[in-house]
Amino acid sequence: xxxxxxxxxxxxxxxxxxxxxxxxxxxxxxxxxxxxxxxxxxxxxxxxxxxxxxxxxxxxxxxxxxxxxxxxxxxxxxxxxxxxxxxxxxxxxxxxxxxxxxxxxxxxxxxxxxxxxxxxxxxxxxxxxxxxxxxxxxxxxxxxxxxxxxxxxxxxxxxxxxxxxxxxxxxxxxxxxxxxxxxxxxxxxxxxxxxxxxxxxxxxxxxxxxxxxxxxxxxxxxxxxxxxxxxxxxxxxxxxxxxxxxxxxxxxxxxxxxxxxxxxxxxxxxxxxxxxxxxxxxxxxxxxxxxxxxxxxxxxxxxxxxxxxxxxxxxxxxxxxxxxxxxxxxxxxxxxxxxxxxxxxxxxxxxxxxxxxxxxxxxxxxxxxxxxxxxxxxxxxxxxxxxxxxxxxxxxxxxxxxxxxxxxxxxxxxxxxxxxxxxxxxxxxxxxxxxxxxxxxxxxxxxxxxxxxxxxxxxxxxxxxxxxxxxxxxxxxxxxxxxxxxxxxxxxxxxxxxxxxxxxxxxxxxxxxxxxxxxxxxxxxxxxxxxxxxxxxxxxxxxxxxxxxxxxxxxxxxxxxxxxxxxxxxxxxxxxxxxxxxxx
Numbered sequence: 001x002x003x004x005x006x007x008x009x010x011x012x013x014x015x016x017x018x019x020x021x022x023x024x025x026x027x028x029x030x031x032x033x034x035x036x037x038x039x040x041x042x043x044x045x046x047x048x049x050x051x052x053x054x055x056x057x058x059x060x061x062x063x064x065x066x067x068x069x070x071x072x073x074x075x076x077x078x079x080x081x082x083x084x085x086x087x088x089x090x091x092x093x094x095x096x097x098x099x100x101x102x103x104x105x106x107x108x109x110x111x112x113x114x115x116x117x118x119x120x121x122x123x124x125x126x127x128x129x130x131x132x133x134x135x136x137x138x139x140x141x142x143x144x145x146x147x148x149x150x151x152x153x154x155x156x157x158x159x160x161x162x163x164x165x166x167x168x169x170x171x172x173x174x175x176x177x178x179x180x181x182x183x184x185x186x187x188x189x190x191x192x193x194x195x196x197x198x199x200x201x202x203x204x205x206x207x208x209x210x211x212x213x214x215x216x217x218x219x220x221x222x223x224x225x226x227x228x229x230x231x232x233x234x235x236x237x238x239x240x241x242x243x244x245x246x247x248x249x250x251x252x253x254x255x256x257x258x259x260x261x262x263x264x265x266x267x268x269x270x271x272x273x274x275x276x277x278x279x280x281x282x283x284x285x286x287x288x289x290x291x292x293x294x295x296x297x298x299x300x301x302x303x304x305x306x307x308x309x310x311x312x313x314x315x316x317x318x319x320x321x322x323x324x325x326x327x328x329x330x331x332x333x334x335x336x337x338x339x340x341x342x343x344x345x346x347x348x349x350x351x352x353x354x355x356x357x358x359x360x361x362x363x364x365x366x367x368x369x370x371x372x373x374x375x376x377x378x379x380x381x382x383x384x385x386x387x388x389x390x391x392x393x394x395x396x397x398x399x400x401x402x403x404x405x406x407x408x409x410x411x412x413x414x415x416x417x418x419x420x421x422x423x424x425x426x427x428x429x430x431x432x433x434x435x436x437x438x439x440x441x442x443x444x445x446x447x448x449x450x451x452x453x454x455x456x457x458x459x460x461x462x463x464x465x466x467x468x469x470x471x472x473x474x475x476x477x478x479x480x481x482x483x484x485x486x487x488x489x490x491x492x493x494x495x496x497x498x499x500x501x502x503x504x505x506x507x508x509x510x511x512x513x514x515x516x517x518x519x520x521x522x523x524x525x526x527x528x529x530x531x532x533x534x535x536x537x538x539x540x541x542x543x544x545x546x547x548x549x550x551x552x553x554x555x556x557x558x559x560x561x562x563x564x565x566x567x568x569x570x571x572x573x574x575x576x577x578x579x580x581x582x583x584x
Contacts, residue, residue, distance in 0.1 A: 007416045007417060007450050008262070008263045008264065008296075008297070008416075008417065008418065008450060008451075008514070009261075009262045009263050009264065009296055009297035009298075009333070009417075009418040009420065009451075010262060010264070010371060010375055010417070010418060010420055011262060011264040011265070012261075012262060012369075012370050012371050012420075013370040013371045013374075014241055014242055014370075015213050015214065015241070015370045017211075017213040017214075017216035017217070017239065017240075017241075018216075018217065019211075019216045019217065019219060019220075019239050020239065021239050021240030021241065021243075021244055022238040022239050022240050022244055024247060026238075027208075027238050027244070027247060027248060027251070028251075028253075030208055030236035030238060031179065031208060031236075031248075031251060031253035031254065032253065033233045033236060034179045034206045034207075034208060034233065034234075034235075034236060034253070035179055035253050036233065037177075037206060037232065037233030037234060038176075038177030038178060038179055038205070038206045039176060039177040040177075040232075040233070040234075041177055041200070041204065041205075041206050041234050042173065042175065042176070042177045042204050043173075046106050046109055046110045046170065047110060049106055049201065050103060050106045050107060050110070052228055052229075053099050053102055053103045053106070053201075054103065055228050056099055056225070056226065056228060056229075057096055057099050057100065057103070057565070057566060058566065059224070059225040059226070059227070059228070060092060060095060060096055060099070060225045061092065061096060061562055061563065061565070061566035062225070063221055063224060063225045064088070064091075064092035064559075064562050065559075066221060067091055067092055067189065067218065067221055067225075068084065068087045068088055068091060068092065068559075070217055070218060070221065071087040071091060071189050071215075071218070072084055072087055074215065074217055074368065075087075075328075075329070075365075075366055075368045076365075076366030076368060076395060077365070077366070080363075081551065081552055081555045082363075082551030082552060082555070083365070083551055084551075084554075084555040085545065085546075085551060085552075085553070085554025085555035085556075085557065085558045086327060086328060086546075086554065087189070088554070088555070088558035088559050088561075088562060089496065089545075089546060089554065089558045089561075090188045090189065090190060090327075090328065090496070091188075091189040091190050092190070092562045093496070093558050093561050093562050093565065094190040094194070094495065094496045094498065095190040095193055095194055095197075096562060096565035096566065097496070097497070097498045097565055098190075098194050098197060098498035098521060098523060099197065099565075100565050100568075101136065101498050101499050101523035101524075102197065102201050102202075102523050104136070104523075105167065105523055105524060105525060106201070109167050109170050113163075113170075113171070114163045114164075114166045114167050114170075114171075114525075115166050115167055115523075115524045115525055117131045117132070117133060117162075117524065118132070118133060118134075118135070118136045118137075119131065119132025119133060119134075119135075119148070119150075120132050121159055121162070123159060124478075126155075127155070127158070128152060128153065128155060128530075129152075129153040129157050129158060129159055129162055130150050130151070130152050130153070130533075131150060131151055131153070131162070132148055132149070132150050133149055133150065133151050133499045133500060133524055133532075134147070134148060134149035134497055134499050134500065134534075135147070135148065136499060137568070139564065139568060139573050139576075142573065142577060143561070143576065143580070144536075145537075145540065145541070146536055146537040146540065147489060147493075147534065147535070147536045147540075148534070148535050148536075149494070149497060149499065149500050149532055149533065149534045149535075150532065150533045150535075151500060151501060151524070151526060151529050151531075151532050152529070152530045152531050152532070152533065153165070153526065153528055153529060153530060154506065154528040154529065154530045155530075156528070157528050165526060165527045165528050166524060166525045166526055166527070167202075167525040168525075168527050169202070169203060169204040175204065177204065177205070177206060178203075178204070178205045178206070178255040178256055179205065179206055179207075179208065179253060179254055179255050179256075180199045180203070180205040180206070180207050180208075180254070180255065180256045180257065180258060181207075181208050181210065181248050181249065181251075181254045181256070181257045181258070182195045182196055182199060182207050182208070182209045182210070182258050182259075183210050183212075183245055183257070183258070183259040183260070183261060183265075184209055184210065184211055184212050184215075184260065185212055185260040185261055186212030186213065186214025186215045186369065187214070187215075187328060187331040187332065187333075187369055188328065188332070189215060189218055191260050192209055192211065192212075192215075192218075192222070192260075193209075193222060193226065194498075194520060194521065195209075195258055195260065195520050196209050196226075196229075196235060198520040198521065198522070199258065200229070200234065200235075202522065202523075202525050205255070205256065206233070206234045206235065207234070207235050207236075208235075208236045208237070208238055208248065208254070209222075209235065209236070209237050209238070210237075210238040210239070210240070210244065210245055210248055211237060211238070211239050212261075213239075213240070213241050214368075214369060214370065216239050219237050219239060222237060223237055246269075249269050249288065250288070254290070255290060255291075256290060256291045256292070256293075257269065257288075257290065257291070257292045257293070258292075258293045258294065258518070258520075259292070259293075259294040259295075259296070260294070260295045260296075260333075261294070261296065261297075262296060262297065263294075263296040263297065263513050263514060263515075263516075266292065266294045266296055266513050266516070267281055267513070269288060269292060270286045270287070270288050270292055270510055270513075271285075271286055271287055271288075271510075271511070272287045281511045282511070284509070284510065284511040286510060292510075293516065293517050293518030294513065294516040294517060294518070295333070295453070295502065295503050295504070295515070295516045295518075295520065296333075296451075296453075296504070296513060296514070296515050296516040297333040297418045297420070297451060297453065297515060298333055298334060298337075298418065298450070298451035298452065298453035298454055298504075298515050299337045299338060299414075299415060299416070299417065299418050299449050299450045299451050300333075300334050300335060300336055300337050300338075300451070300453065300454050300455065300456075300491070301336075301337070301338045301339075301340055301445045301449050301455050301456070302321065302324070302336050302338070302339045302340065302455070302456040302457075302458065303340045303438070303441045303442070303445060303455065303456070303457045303458070303476070304317075304339060304340065304341045304342070304345075304351070304458050305342075305434065305437075305438060305457065305458060305459040305460070305463055305469070305473065306341075306342040306344070306345035306347065306348075306434055306437065306463075307347075307434075307459065307460030307462060307463035308460060308462050308463075309347050309351070309460055312539075313460065313538070313539065314347065314350055314351050314354045315354055316539050316543070317351065317458060318351060318354035318355040318357070318358045319358055319543070319547050319548065319549050320458070320490065320547065321336060321339060321355055321358075322355060322358040322359050322362065322548055323490065323546060323547045323548040323549075324336040324456070324490040324492065325359075325399065325422060325424050326359070326362050326365070326399065326422065326548050327492075327546070327548065329365035329366065329367065329368065329369075329421075329422060330365075330399075330419070330420070330421050330422035330423065330424075331368070331369040331372070331420060331421065332492065333418070333420075333453060334453060334454045334484075334490075334491060334492040334495065335424070335492075336424050336456070336490070337414070337418065337419060337423075337424050337425065338405075338414060338415065338424065338425050338426070338427060338449055339424065339425070339426040339427075340426075340427055340428075340429060340441045340444060340445065341426060341427070341428045341429070342428065342429060342431060342434070342437045343428035343429060343430050343431075344430070344431065344437075348428060352401075352403055352426060355401070356387065356389065356401065358548070358549070359389045359390075359399045359401065360389050360390075361549075362390075362399065362548055363390070364390035364391065364392070364393075364396035364397060364398055364399070364422075365396060365397070365422065366395050366396055367395065367396060367397045367421065367422075369420065369421070371420075372397060372420070372421040372422075373397060373421075375419055375420060375421050375423070376397050376400060376419070376421050376422070376423055378413065378417075379400065379402065379413060379414070379419055379423045380400065382412070382413045382414075383402045383405070383413075383414070383425075385402070385404075386400050386401065386402045386423075387400070387401045387402070387403070388400050389401065397421060397422055398422070399422045400421075400422060400423040400424075401424060401425070401426070402414060402423070402424070402425040402426070403425070403426040404426065404427070404428065405425045405426065405427040406427070407427045407428070407429055407444060407448070410448050414427070415427075415448050415449050415450065416450050417450065418450070418451070429441055429444060434463070434466075434469055434472070435468055435469065435472045438469070438472040438473065438475075438476050439472065439475070439476075441476075442475075442476045442479050442480055445480060445482075446479070446480065446481050450514065451504070451514050451515040452481055452482050452483060452504045452505035452508070452514060452515045453482065453483050453484070453503070453504055453515040453516070454482055454483065454484040454485075454486070454491035454492060454494065455480055455482040455484075455485055455486070455491060456485075456486040456487075456489070456490055456491045457473070457476060457477070457480075457485065457486070457487050457488075458487075458488055458538075459473055459487070459488065459538070460538055461537075461538050473487075477533055480531075481505045481507075482505050482531060483501065483502070483503050483504050483505050483515070483519070483531055483532065484500065484502065484531065484532045484533075484534065485531060485532070485533045485534070486534045486536075487533065487534065487535045487536065488535065488536045488537060488538050489534050489535070489536035489540075491534060493534055494521075494532050494534055495521070497521075497534075498521050498523050499521070499522075499523050499524060500521065500522070500532035500534070501519035501520075501521060501522040501526060501529040501531075501532055502519055502520050502521040502522070502532075503515075503516055503517070503518055503519035503520060504516040504517060505530070505531060506530060542580055542581060545557040545558065545580065552583070553579070553580070553583050556579045556583070556584070557576060557579050557580055560572065560575050560576045560579060561576055564576060
């Protein structure tokens with residue numbers, strides 16, 4: 001058997017970009033500008049920030065078609081409308097939704113002193129505060145029917161202190177400014193700019209954004225649509241690879257760092273590399289003495305609760321599961337990596353067969369992210385029985401499904417290592433009944449699967465009619481130690497929603513960082529969130545546009561949603577609904 005990669009997310013190969021790397025002199029000059037303007041940013045009034053966001057929304061929406069076209073060319077999907085909708089959804093739409101919500105929060109701060117929560121507040125029996133944050137608007141209800149999201153606050157936050165924990169930087173304007181280095185990810189185009197907006201509008205930090213070489217081609221477009229921030233010295237972009245990133249991390253003009261990427265990169269930043277870095281990590285003695293936060297990936301599980309699923313249920317959830325792997329060709333930190341099932345469930349094999357059927361209809365995708373071929377080979381070497389669906393060629397990889405992984409093999413690569421390509425696995429747990437299975441699945445996800453970013457739980461409404469199962473599901477939501485929990489909805493939706501905090505479950509230490517520390521998005525500006533919980537119908541009607549089987553629909557709906565976020569008029573909203581219902 002092949003040796004597995006170390007636990008965690010992969011160390012991605014070094015690549016070069018067609019855009020020339022920033023010189024030390026240019027990076028020095030950029031940081032000098034940011035240092036000179038960091039306190040100017042703190043002094044920018046709430047009303048002026050509101051106006052600034054309004055301008056950013058218009059500029060991003062205007063450039064959105066060019067943005068999407070660039071991503072499609074880079075990912076090899078420019079001739080396939082089945083996948084173009086993904087780039088609209090993960091790029092301009094996600095970013096504009098984020099900005100629109102920040103705009104609302106700043107308006108609330110101007111009027112009320114803190115962002116207003118759109119849904120009810122409840123207090124659990126143990127005193128934990130839970131607030132419903134989605135839907136925020138009427139058109140959220142129309143576009144995401146039946147979908148809600150809650151933010152569970154960390155213990156210690158009370159209903160009396162909740163408002164004081166929101167938008168903390170706006171409650172005391174006497175603090176000094178800071179310069180933050182954002183190390184952007186290369187897989188999803190909205191990640192870098194969304195992280196920039198969080199640092200600016202929620203944490204009061206000016207930013208130097210170093211583009212990842214994988215998507216550095218977006219840099220000139222970002223420099224165009226974010227020029228309102230650049231012209232005033234609140235934002236600078238830098239280019240290059242590991243050498244330029246290390247230079248910026250160690251630069252005395254950088255006060256804080258945020259990274260979206262690999263835990264290996266995080267460790268190298270904090271502790272250094274090689275044997276000396278490993279020794280420092282073991283001793284928990286960081287070489288870098290400045291705050292570092294990160295969103296660092298996950299072996300993301302899906303817990304399937306056994307139930308009386310019909311043939312239509314099996315078909316729908318197979319599409320759901322396939323979509324959670326194939327979106328963005330599997331290059332997502334929140335892609336489904338391990339499906340947990342019950343060994344006694346009579347529908348298990350039927351679900352797996354249906355999943356294979358759906359995957360067989362999804363064309364293989366370009367393996368655009370570095371190292372994908374090598375990572376896929378590692379998993380297949382460890383599991384020669386893996387089912388490879390679709391033909392591999394020099395550009396594309398097959399979808400790879402590994403079923404029946406022994407849950408007792410705690411060091412199996414499927415449980416310990418993020419594939420970050422089109423690979424996922426299934427494991428079946430023994431249990432005497434559904435109640436025991438749910439409890440065992442939660443314990444397995446918490447202790448045997450690497451990371452804590454996101455988890456999805458799928459449960460049939462008929463199952464929830466049994467009070468014991470309903471109680472076990474709620475107990476699972478309480479006990480799952482993940483930053484985002486999706487119930488009947490892929491937890492990755494939390495990234496798109498924007499209003500929910502996005503990041504690891506709190507508590508990871510620097511020398512055991514796993515999925516990271518800190519959060520982004522979080523447009524209601526909670527300072528002490530614990531986790532987000534998304535709830536949805538078992539089967540949504542109409543079928544969500546982001547399902548892989550709805551590709552042509554997504555390419556029609558998401559460009560219109562971008563226009564809604566630019567200017568949410570009744571006519572534009574009606575146009576989206578018409579497309580969603582008719583496919584036109």
